[in-house]
Amino acid sequence: MNGRPPSLHPTTKPPSPPPILKTPLLPTPNELLLLSIYPITLLLGHLYSLLSPTTRHLPYDPVAQSHPAAHAPSYFARKNNLLNLLFVKLGWLWTTVVLALFVATHPRFGVGGLAGQVVLRWAGSTGVWYLVTQWCFGPGLVDRSFALTGGRCQVLKDPVAMEEMGKAGEVFTRVACKAAGGQWRGGHDISGHVFMLVLGSAMVAAEVAPAVVSWVRLVRDRNGVTTTMGSDGQETDDSAVSGLGVKAAAVYLALSWWMLLMTALYFHTWFEKLTGLIIGLAGFWLIYYLPRGMAPVRAIVGMPGL
Numbered sequence: 588m589n590g591r592p593p594s595l596h597p598t599t600k601p602p603s604p605p606p607i608l609k610t611p612l613l614p615t616p617n618e619l620l621l622l623s624i625y626p627i628t629l630l631l632g633h634l635y636s637l638l639s640p641t642t643r644h645l646p647y648d649p650v651a652q653s654h655p656a657a658h659a660p661s662y663f664a665r666k667n668n669l670l671n672l673l674f675v676k677l678g679w680l681w682t683t684v685v686l687a688l689f690v691a692t693h694p695r696f697g698v699g700g701l702a703g704q705v706v707l708r709w710a711g712s713t714g715v716w717y718l719v720t721q722w723c724f725g726p727g728l729v730d731r732s733f734a735l736t737g738g739r740c741q742v743l744k745d746p747v748a749m750e751e752m753g754k755a756g757e758v759f760t761r762v763a764c765k766a767a768g769g770q771w772r773g774g775h776d777i778s779g780h781v782f783m784l785v786l787g788s789a790m791v792a793a794e795v796a797p798a799v800v801s802w803v804r805l806v807r808d809r810n811g812v813t814t815t816m817g818s819d820g821q822e823t824d825d826s827a828v829s830g831l832g833v834k835a836a837a838v839y840l841a842l843s844w845w846m847l848l849m850t851a852l853y854f855h856t857w858f859e860k861l862t863g864l865i866i867g868l869a870g871f872w873l874i875y876y877l878p879r880g881m882a883p884v885r886a887i888v889g890m891p892g893l
């Protein structure tokens with residue numbers, strides 16, 4: 588002890604908090620919160636299906652990826668439910684229609700090359716969807732990965748056709764297999780529903796969210812009677828941010844979430860849904876995050892809301 592009282596103003600600085608990893612290539616905390624809706628929906632839906640007394644004892648057909656129709660626990664557990672046939676099976680068409688409606692009805696796309704940049708981002712996402720589900724220099728990636736993991740089309744009704752296919756060692760598609768009266772079995776079947784619902788809804792949300800955020804800001808400003816100006820200083824028109832395009836997008840996003848939940852509840856194994864989610868998010872990252880960190884690419888495709 589030197590008899591001196593301890594200083595009230597220590598000269599050494601308190602340790603600074605660890606630096607937060609900030610990179611344009613990763614989602615911001617708010618974006619992460621929104622994106623977490625996908626894994627949470629899949630996880631809770633799947634857990635419910637394992638625990639629920641109504642579904643857990645029902646027979647499940649791993650080849651059809653569903654409960655047999657006679658034992659379907661609900662209308663949405665049947666493949667021929669109307670939302671599946673009209674909304675998901677034509678899902679990319681609806682994604683395109685909703686995005687086009689948004690661009691056509693929102694005034695911010697009237698000037699500059701903004702609409703062109705949305706079309707470029709749409710084209711990128713469409714390319715990803717096409718390569719994964721439809722065609723990738725032959726069968727799409729979903730069908731290729733099925734064949735690579737040991738899957739084959741078994742044409743049970745026609746042994747000759749089956750032998751021919753076996754000899755050719757062809758990569759068949761699920762659609763062609765079903766059309767030939769066969770069963771697509773034995774491989775890892777990435778959930779196309781999860782992939783497409785995640786990629787399409789994330790794209791629509793990313794494009795439309797900035798307009799809704801500016802609308803929320805406008806309402807808040809009005810409540811405080813401060814201003815009716817939008818973020819760009821122009822007078823903001825309510826219909827521009829809550830108009831037909833935004834309403835269509837809201838309906839589209841609600842239906843996408845519902846069908847994702849239904850897939851989580853009644854279809855596919857957990858791993859097949861997980862791989863659908865990972866590929867869907869990877870596709871979204873490729874089109875919406877990678878360009879953020881590459882200035883020349885960003886200058887061409889832009890970013891939603893900027």
Ligand SMILES: CCCCCCCC/C=C\CCCCCCCC(=O)SCCNC(=O)CCNC(=O)[C@H](O)C(C)(C)COP(=O)(O)OP(=O)(O)OC[C@H]1O[C@@H](n2cnc3c(N)ncnc32)[C@H](O)[C@@H]1OP(=O)(O)O
Pocket residue numbers: 651652653663664665666667668671675676677678679680681683686687690705706709713720761776777778779780781783846847849850854
């Ligand atoms: C700002 C934009 C402006 C644009 C301006 C354009 C300018 C350029 C100018 C000019 C160009 C114009 C060009 C436009 C073109 C646009 C692109 C199109 O629209 S193309 C046409 C539309 N086609 C689609 O949309 C197909 C979408 N569907 C698919 O891709 C597949 O069906 C997919 C990926 C959704 C699913 O494939 P799975 O159903 O075969 O496979 P799994 O998801 O693994 O499911 C396995 C089984 O489980 C059932 N299942 C799974 N989840 C289910 C659920 N929730 N409910 C019921 N069944 C479920 C399924 O039904 C399936 O059964 P089971 O094979 O049918 O027997």
